Amino acid sequence: MQLHSRVFGRGIAAxxxxxxxxxxxxxxxxxxxxxxxxxxxxxxxxxTYSVAQSRPVLIQDATLLTGTxxxxxxxxxxxxxxxxxxxxxxxxxxxxxxxxxxxxxWVTPGIIDVHSHLGDYPAPSIESSQxxxxxxxxxxxxxxxxxxxxxxxxxxxxxxxxxxTTLQILPGSAxxxxxxxxxxxxxxxxxxxxxxxxxxxxxxxxxxxxNPKRVYGGKGTSPSTRMGNVAGYRNAWIEASNYKxxxxxxxxxxxxxPERDLGLETLAGVLNGDILVHNHCYRGEEMAVMxxxxxxxxxxxxxxHHAVEAxxxxxxxxxxxxxxxxxxxxxxxxxxxxxxxEANIAIVDQAKAxxxxxxxxxxxxxxxxxxxxxxxxxxxxxxxxxxPKDAVTWMTMNPAKALGIDKQTGSLExxxxxxxxxxxxxxxxxxxxxxxxxxDGELMYDRSDKKRQPRSDFELGILNAEGERL
Amino acid sequence: xxxxxxxxxxxxGVLTAGAQAQSILIKGGKVHTLADMGTxxxxxxxxxxxxxxQVAPxxxxxxxxxxxxxxxVVTPGxxxxxxxxGLVEISAASGTNDHAVTGESIGxxxxxxxxxxxxxxxxxxxxxxxxTSAVVFPAISxxxxxxxxxxxxxxxxxxxxxxxxEFDSVEAxxxxxxxxxxxxxxxLAGGSRANAYAKIENALxxxxxxxxxxxxxxxxxxxxxxxxxxxxxxxxxxxxGTEPLLITANRASDILxxxxxxxxxxxxxxxxxxxxxxxxxxxxAQAQVPVVIDAINNLPISFSSLGxxxxxxxxxxxxxxxxxxxxxxxxxxxxVYLSRQSAGNAVAHGLSYEEALKSISTNVADIFxxxxxxxxxxxxxxxxxxSGDPLEVTSYPEQVLIExxxxxxxxxSTRLRDRHLKPSKGHEFGYRN
Numbered sequence: 077m078q079l080h081s082r083v084f085g086r087g088i089a090a091x092x093x094x095x096x097x098x099x100x101x102x103x104x105x106x107x108x109x110x111x112x113x114x115x116x117x118x119x120x121x122x123x124t125y126s127v128a129q130s131r132p133v134l135i136q137d138a139t140l141l142t143g144t145x146x147x148x149x150x151x152x153x154x155x156x157x158x159x160x161x162x163x164x165x166x167x168x169x170x171x172x173x174x175x176x177x178x179x180x181x182w183v184t185p186g187i188i189d190v191h192s193h194l195g196d197y198p199a200p201s202i203e204s205s206q207x208x209x210x211x212x213x214x215x216x217x218x219x220x221x222x223x224x225x226x227x228x229x230x231x232x233x234x235x236x237x238x239x240x241t242t243l244q245i246l247p248g249s250a251x252x253x254x255x256x257x258x259x260x261x262x263x264x265x266x267x268x269x270x271x272x273x274x275x276x277x278x279x280x281x282x283x284x285x286x287n288p289k290r291v292y293g294g295k296g297t298s299p300s301t302r303m304g305n306v307a308g309y310r311n312a313w314i315e316a317s318n319y320k321x322x323x324x325x326x327x328x329x330x331x332x333x334p335e336r337d338l339g340l341e342t343l344a345g346v347l348n349g350d351i352l353v354h355n356h357c358y359r360g361e362e363m364a365v366m367x368x369x370x371x372x373x374x375x376x377x378x379x380x381h382h383a384v385e386a387x388x389x390x391x392x393x394x395x396x397x398x399x400x401x402x403x404x405x406x407x408x409x410x411x412x413x414x415x416x417x418e419a420n421i422a423i424v425d426q427a428k429a430x431x432x433x434x435x436x437x438x439x440x441x442x443x444x445x446x447x448x449x450x451x452x453x454x455x456x457x458x459x460x461x462x463x464p465k466d467a468v469t470w471m472t473m474n475p476a477k478a479l480g481i482d483k484q485t486g487s488l489e490x491x492x493x494x495x496x497x498x499x500x501x502x503x504x505x506x507x508x509x510x511x512x513x514x515x516d517g518e519l520m521y522d523r524s525d526k527k528r529q530p531r532s533d534f535e536l537g538i539l540n541a542e543g544e545r546l
Numbered sequence: 547x548x549x550x551x552x553x554x555x556x557x558x559g560v561l562t563a564g565a566q567a568q569s570i571l572i573k574g575g576k577v578h579t580l581a582d583m584g585t586x587x588x589x590x591x592x593x594x595x596x597x598x599x600q601v602a603p604x605x606x607x608x609x610x611x612x613x614x615x616x617x618x619v620v621t622p623g624x625x626x627x628x629x630x631x632g633l634v635e636i637s638a639a640s641g642t643n644d645h646a647v648t649g650e651s652i653g654x655x656x657x658x659x660x661x662x663x664x665x666x667x668x669x670x671x672x673x674x675x676x677x678t679s680a681v682v683f684p685a686i687s688x689x690x691x692x693x694x695x696x697x698x699x700x701x702x703x704x705x706x707x708x709x710x711x712e713f714d715s716v717e718a719x720x721x722x723x724x725x726x727x728x729x730x731x732x733x734l735a736g737g738s739r740a741n742a743y744a745k746i747e748n749a750l751x752x753x754x755x756x757x758x759x760x761x762x763x764x765x766x767x768x769x770x771x772x773x774x775x776x777x778x779x780x781x782x783x784x785x786x787g788t789e790p791l792l793i794t795a796n797r798a799s800d801i802l803x804x805x806x807x808x809x810x811x812x813x814x815x816x817x818x819x820x821x822x823x824x825x826x827x828x829x830x831a832q833a834q835v836p837v838v839i840d841a842i843n844n845l846p847i848s849f850s851s852l853g854x855x856x857x858x859x860x861x862x863x864x865x866x867x868x869x870x871x872x873x874x875x876x877x878x879x880x881x882v883y884l885s886r887q888s889a890g891n892a893v894a895h896g897l898s899y900e901e902a903l904k905s906i907s908t909n910v911a912d913i914f915x916x917x918x919x920x921x922x923x924x925x926x927x928x929x930x931x932x933s934g935d936p937l938e939v940t941s942y943p944e945q946v947l948i949e950x951x952x953x954x955x956x957x958x959s960t961r962l963r964d965r966h967l968k969p970s971k972g973h974e975f976g977y978r979n
Contacts, residue, residue, distance in 0.1 A: 199847045230846055286638070387962075390969045407959075408668065408880035410638035417963040427969055438845045439874060446887065449939045457942065458963055506890030506939050538852050545846065546855050 115345035123272035127516040132156040132170040138178025143185040143472040143487030147465035155494035158516040186241025186495030188475035191434035195225030209248030218338035219255035225268040228533040231438040238442035239497040239510045249356040254281035277480040284357035313373040316343030352378035358412035360388035379478040390427030399430035404450040422455025432474040449504035575615030580908045581922035593927040596950035623678025623928035625910040626882040627838045627870040632662040655776035656702030673709040674955040675883025676943040678928035710948045721914045722790040728800035729850040753781035790814040797850040798825040821851035827865030836868035842888040860896030871905040890937035
């Protein structure tokens with residue numbers, strides 16, 4: 077993950093400059109404040125997410141899956157000031173702490189779904205709410221998924237009840253370049269900015285294969301083939317390289333400020349290492365081609381999504397530090413999804429590449445623990461020694477890496493965001509429930525307390541004018 | 547010489563498989579009979595000639611083959627209540643799809659059996675997931691403008707298969723006629739649910755008219771009817787009450803409309819969808835209407851299913867409705883075996899364990915009058931030996947018997963897994979099996 081750390085580190089640094097440390101960054105760049113290479117534009121729609129003042133939480137005597145490869149029995153976990161403060165035995169409860177008896181319960185980091193369209197394809201799904209695919213040109217790098225998010229999508233609270241604390245909302249896959257993704261904390265928000273994960277780099281959605289060629293080939297325009305797809309990517313990267321060069325020259329030498337171009341800004345952000353590439357790509361061959369395109373233009377692909385054939389090129393993924401986000405068992409809905417093996421995630425993992433589960437589904441996102449359980453079982457059946465302590469990383473730590481937020485969340489480690497799920501038992505049982513979910517130490521969901529179960533605006537007065545939807 | 551040897555080997559194989567009165571003893575498993583005997587913590591199951599001969603705590607009877615099931619769980623095979631197995635290979639490759647047709651007058655005559663392909667890759671895959679039988683239904687793509695223009699509210703005739711992959715694996719034809727009410731029906735009937743209702747009514751009325759005046763109609767000495775004779779013939783078992791009418795509806799009010807329609811025409815109704823079934827569970831129970839539900843779908847994904855919830859199966863069962871659980875919507879074609887994951891989730895939300903097992907086997911057999919679904923004397927020996935609790939996603943089938951025949955659990959998925967288990971450079975992988 078060395079390359080990743082480098083790229084993601086840059087993303088975080090840029091963000092810090094944009095929001096928290098404006099003056100400090102400005103000072104460093106004394107004399108050139110007006111001229112920066114801020115292609116990511118992290119301050120354009122800034123995160124207004126805030127951590128509510130939360131009381132400390134002490135979870136006692138639980139089984140912890142840390143997300144760092146460990147399973148700790150009878151262990152306490154202390155959440156304080158929105159962070160994971162301590163992990164150990166017999167921890168003392170601070171004054172006013174919420175103390176949770178964790179006996180028989182399991183604790184994991186909050187689940188991170190790296191591939192979601194919640195808000196952009198909300199429920200109910202009607203014609204007027206199909207806001208996830210700007211299907212008007214093969215390159216719509218200029219659109220941002222966050223500008224489509226309906227924050228009142230009732231699928232968000234359902235995902236929370238499944239233990240999902242963070243999601244990446246991606247634009248759809250009709251285009252070679254679908255636009256920018258956004259990473260959200262799964263909290264109620266009146267605006268999308270209220271949900272934006274502070275410090276998370278942006279992603280760029282790209283798509284290989286059948287989708288773009290079908291959508292545009294069907295209209296008699298390019299691309300209509302896979303080679304047309306690749307030509308489309310390369311042309312765009314050439315343009316983006318020129319755009320980036322123009323801006324670099326401007327920053328260095330001054331002169332007239334170049335004209336801004338939203339689409340090229342996003343691509344240049346990728347070339348700059350500030351925006352992460354999330355590439356919908358099913359086939360092994362195509363993943364190999366995409367990694368070569370990335371080499372040609374000197375950028376890094378963060379993650380292949382829907383990577384049904386990742387297992388065929390798992391060694392290449394490891395070599396190139398590219399993650400793969402996969403389903404446990406979806407297949408056959410199109411030809412590029414035909415070569416499915418249930419051992420996909422396990423094989424990629426065992427080849428030392430960064431493997432993870434993803435949902436792309438309003439139902440699946442509620443059961444990512446079960447999906448991981450299936451993938452873990454398939455791995456064991458393939459002969460690999462994969463235990464819950466290992467498999468949990470497929471829904472916590474590895475998606476955090478893919479999103480460039482692994483310094484802040486994804487594992488139960490001191491100082492990290494207190495994004496934590498308490499399960500009624502082993503999370504890899506179909507009968508296990510999510511009992512409680514904490515986000516930044518705040519109790520956001522409690523199965524036993526209706527008052528701590530968020531309901532979107534949509535739920536009110538539905539089916540029962542004086543009550544809730546269900 | 548070589549050719550001859552192969553010939554003899556093949557002939558011998560055929561002879562041994564066909565002529566032998568095979569007996570199999572499955573020993574020492576936890577057996578869910580889903581019949582009068584209930585669950586036996588440890589029991590033996592004797593299979594003779596493809597049928598269950600005996601289930602008892604201990605059987606000391608010699609058998610041609612003994613399967614050690616100690617520490618394992620034995621159940622009837624999973625039966626998928628709604629699938630497109632053998633009719634769809636790759637959903638987005640139209641040449642491999644035979645489940646839907648457009649442009650025919652009403653659709654009730656459509657019988658997809660001649661298109662059924664028992665060699666489809668979906669069959670071994672779902673068999674390895676524990677599915678031994680499935681009901682296969684035609685469908686109408688409601689998003690397809692051609693289908694919508696065709697204004698058909700009937701999809702056609704369903705059939706049942708065994709998942710042994712044999713050319714003679716169609717178990718029963720005309721197990722039910724499928725039609726659409728509710729939101730999908732409205733789309734197909736020009737824009738309103740009411741018109742979908744009227745279209746079904748009209749068809750049933752004409753079917754009756756045809757039944758009562760068959761000779762005259764066939765001779766052309768009758769008024770011109772809207773529907774073809776083939777369509778009206780296909781509806782005869784429906785109006786006679788011998789073949790169920792499977793109607794899709796999710797909204798509670800649509801379900802009530804379907805019940806009303808069935809009552810008026812004395813039709814044996816089965817509901818498909820029923821996301822808001824729990825709201826009218828009493829009425830469903832009273833009318834003795836069974837339901838086929840997607841028990842894991844709790845999304846208010848349309849205004850027809852605003853009441854979708856995870857305890858739908860539990861609430862319906864509690865009210866006395868017979869419930870069958872299908873694979874989740876997103877996997878109903880290729881992964882119908884996931885009905886067991888849905889059933890597990892239904893248990894997590896209040897359905898009793900035994901009812902959950904029945905909802906993916908016994909109840910399906912009852913609803914569509916199929917064999918299988920129980921382990922009792924005389925039942926088809928469609929049996930799965932599971933590594934553990936069959937509703938757990940971490941369990942898997944270790945043995946699958948269909949009509950007493952042990953089935954291969956190899957699939958394309960396991961073949962691909964084994965070939966690429968340790969991916970490496972070069973071209974040698976192409977020579978691996």
